[in-house]
Amino acid sequence: MDEREITCIVCPIGCKMLVRTDGTRFELLDGSKCKRGVEYAKSEALDPRRFLTSSVFVEKGEWPLVSVKTTKLIPKDKIVQVLNSIKGARVRAPVKLGQKIIKNIENTGIDIVATKSVKILQI
Amino acid sequence: MINHNVDVAVIGGGPAGLVAAVSAQEHGVKNVLVLDRNSWLGGILPQCIHDGFGVEETGSSMTGPEYAEMYIDMAKKQKISFMNETMVLDFDKKLEITAVNREGLHRIKAKSVVLAMGCREKTRWNVMIPGDRPSGIYTAGVAQSFINLYNIMPGRNIVILGSGDVGLIMARRLKFEGANVKGVVEILPYASGLTRNVVQCLDDYDIPLYLNHTITYIEGCDRLKSVTIARVDENLEVVPGSEEKIECDTLLLSLGLIPENELSKTTGVEIDNVTGGPIVDQFFETSVPGVFACGNCLQVYDTVDVLAKGAKLAGWYAARHAMKQRKDIQKHIQVVAGEGIRHVIPQRICKDGKISFTLRVEKPQQTAKLHLTVDGKEIFIKKLLWINPANMVEIDIDIPDEIIRSKSELEVTIDG
Numbered sequence: 001m002d003e004r005e006i007t008c009i010v011c012p013i014g015c016k017m018l019v020r021t022d023g024t025r026f027e028l029l030d031g032s033k034c035k036r037g038v039e040y041a042k043s044e045a046l047d048p049r050r051f052l053t054s055s056v057f058v059e060k061g062e063w064p065l066v067s068v069k070t071t072k073l074i075p076k077d078k079i080v081q082v083l084n085s086i087k088g089a090r091v092r093a094p095v096k097l098g099q100k101i102i103k104n105i106e107n108t109g110i111d112i113v114a115t116k117s118v119k120i121l122q123i
Numbered sequence: 124m125i126n127h128n129v130d131v132a133v134i135g136g137g138p139a140g141l142v143a144a145v146s147a148q149e150h151g152v153k154n155v156l157v158l159d160r161n162s163w164l165g166g167i168l169p170q171c172i173h174d175g176f177g178v179e180e181t182g183s184s185m186t187g188p189e190y191a192e193m194y195i196d197m198a199k200k201q202k203i204s205f206m207n208e209t210m211v212l213d214f215d216k217k218l219e220i221t222a223v224n225r226e227g228l229h230r231i232k233a234k235s236v237v238l239a240m241g242c243r244e245k246t247r248w249n250v251m252i253p254g255d256r257p258s259g260i261y262t263a264g265v266a267q268s269f270i271n272l273y274n275i276m277p278g279r280n281i282v283i284l285g286s287g288d289v290g291l292i293m294a295r296r297l298k299f300e301g302a303n304v305k306g307v308v309e310i311l312p313y314a315s316g317l318t319r320n321v322v323q324c325l326d327d328y329d330i331p332l333y334l335n336h337t338i339t340y341i342e343g344c345d346r347l348k349s350v351t352i353a354r355v356d357e358n359l360e361v362v363p364g365s366e367e368k369i370e371c372d373t374l375l376l377s378l379g380l381i382p383e384n385e386l387s388k389t390t391g392v393e394i395d396n397v398t399g400g401p402i403v404d405q406f407f408e409t410s411v412p413g414v415f416a417c418g419n420c421l422q423v424y425d426t427v428d429v430l431a432k433g434a435k436l437a438g439w440y441a442a443r444h445a446m447k448q449r450k451d452i453q454k455h456i457q458v459v460a461g462e463g464i465r466h467v468i469p470q471r472i473c474k475d476g477k478i479s480f481t482l483r484v485e486k487p488q489q490t491a492k493l494h495l496t497v498d499g500k501e502i503f504i505k506k507l508l509w510i511n512p513a514n515m516v517e518i519d520i521d522i523p524d525e526i527i528r529s530k531s532e533l534e535v536t537i538d539g
Contacts, residue, residue: 055271
């Protein structure tokens with residue numbers, strides 16, 4: 001099992017916790033001050049996830065891009081794959097806030113949706 | 124000259140302006156007009172595509188564009204009027220605004236004016252970094268708008284000066300777009316942004332954070348070639364011999380924000396030298412009757428949630444003033460930022476009741492006590508935990524009538 005340091009993000013104190021983990025087992029060695037911190041360290045050690053936001057090309061829109069987000073937290077080790085998949089996507093204006101842009105991205109079961117409305121460019 | 128008559132005119136259509144306009148309309152005025160020089164509404168929010176907006180206010184974490192659209196939809200439903208691509212040139216103490224756009228020159232007579240012009244980013248010249256003047260130096264917010272709105276990459280090899288949240292978020296954003304982020308340089312011994320952002324924007328992608336470091340030289344003929352960083356001691360003086368050159372083509376500056384009040388100053392609105400924003404009373408009214416201020420032109424807020432709380436009140440009181448529901452108040456007492464306090468808003472109190480103070484402390488402390496005193500007599504005391512200049516303190520306090528009538532000063536202090 002590897003030892004590693006995890007910085008807690010639950011509150012502004014930002015405790016440094018020392019944990020031992022191999023990806024399935026988890027042991028807290030030192031540094032936690034509260035229950036929520038331990039929970040955070042455990043999830044960070046065993047199944048770290050991130051909320052991801054980026055942008056997607058828009059054709060014929062008032063703006064060249066529409067901002068997007070993942071509908072749920074995605075596994076941290078999938079971030080690069082998910083970003084590459086987002087980079088390849090295109091959508092045609094008009095785009096509505098909440099509109100699904102990519103379904104089940106990289107087989108995560110999570111969708112990419114628009115976080116902004118983009119109208120058609122009026123020339 | 125195109126003439127308009129409105130109840131409440133709001134200058135600036137960013138988060139503060141939108142929230143104030145919606146609040147004014149909700150409180151019964153018929154005719155609210157928002158003026159903004161951009162072609163869009165929401166100010167800086169559409170380029171802040173990361174999440175974390177509205178957590179306190181709505182209970183869910185929204186992205187910037189989502190938060191903006193929530194208020195734009197509300198405003199449109201309420202039939203609030205908007206003039207985009209319109210530049211306000213000036214306004215006077217009779218609340219007559221002169222503005223210009225493609226249609227021509229406009230004169231807008233208002234019963235109340237809400238100032239919501241936001242703030243500006245500090246530049247290289249605010250901190251006087253020596254060296255050449257090549258291209259490739261941007262403020263973090265400008266780079267953010269390039270990437271997130273206009274699809275333009277500012278560069279490939281990037282150094283960021285300043286570890287505020289915008290700087291940290293831009294480090295990750297640039298990494299996502301394929302740039303090589305060589306490091307974030309921070310003069311203080313700690314990051315000024317949230318721990319969450321240090322972890323999720325830097326640590327996650329192995330971007331180095333150079334604490335106790337600053338940039339001492341910028342080099343490049345046409346395009347930026349390198350920056351020289353150096354360690355600083357506890358007095359923030361450069362340690363000789365610690366210089367190190369980092370090759371890069373782009374430098375982003377995340378150095379802090381300055382409230383935008385050129386317009387306020389020309390009308391004679393009194394400015395607080397510490398906040399850089401107008402001096403206001405608990406009704407967010409400035410020294411010019413009928414002129415209210417909110418958002419980042421009043422003071423630079425940490426989160427849109429706290430900003431919106433203030434803007435809601437400002438909009439409400441502006442509406443009340445427009446409807447002449449407010450009694451004339453002649454006297455007021457000063458609120459003074461005493462020991463350990465950098466600034467406090469409101470700076471004036473003219474009526475008793477529950478008042479929401481927002482303040483910043485001078486230095487980080489694990490525990491501290493906040494005191495309110497009038498004529499040496501303590502009227503309020505509260506223990507605070509984990510205070511930091513980077514985190515605004517919000518506190519609601521009941522101020523009794525006899526204090527207003529005492530004509531003394533209300534002093535706010537902090538001790539360990």
